[in-house]
Amino acid sequence: MAKLQTLKSRISTVPSRLSSIQSGSWRTSKASSTARGYGYRWQKERSAYLVEHPFCAYCLREAGISYQQDAVEIGLQCTAAGIGLPYAQVVDHIEAHRGDVQLFWDQRNWQSLCATHHSRDKQREELGL
Numbered sequence: 001m002a003k004l005q006t007l008k009s010r011i012s013t014v015p016s017r018l019s020s021i022q023s024g025s026w027r028t029s030k031a032s033s034t035a036r037g038y039g040y041r042w043q044k045e046r047s048a049y050l051v052e053h054p055f056c057a058y059c060l061r062e063a064g065i066s067y068q069q070d071a072v073e074i075g076l077q078c079t080a081a082g083i084g085l086p087y088a089q090v091v092d093h094i095e096a097h098r099g100d101v102q103l104f105w106d107q108r109n110w111q112s113l114c115a116t117h118h119s120r121d122k123q124r125e126e127l128g129l
């Protein structure tokens with residue numbers, strides 16, 4: 001538990017450092033989501049992607065199930081493995097796009113994640129922890 005606490009505090013220092021570097025935080029500004037590419041198009045493509053890939057890539061990986069297959073087939077394998085269907089809530093960029101428009105829209109660089117995996121594992125990976 002103490003270890004987790006340390007990790008959390010390390011993670012939370014990063015955004016504050018970022019916003020102190022950039023004048024006018026892009027995280028809080030009203031125009032930020034559109035300016036960063038998370039506008040209407042993203043909302044639309046994200047929803048479509050989640051329909052096609054409704055399950056969390058990391059949950060599936062932990063269960064030893066391949067993410068790159070039909071959702072129905074994945075559902076059957078989860079049932080066979082005796083685990084609940086790990087529904088995803090978030091579409092994540094596998095490789096951080098860092099403003100790279102091409103990488104941002106490349107669906108081969110997308111994966112569906114559940115909220116838990118998105119906030120926990122992904123931030124840890126991006127921080128190189």
Ligand SMILES: [Zn+2]
Nearest residue numbers: 056059114117
């Ligand atoms: Zn998950």
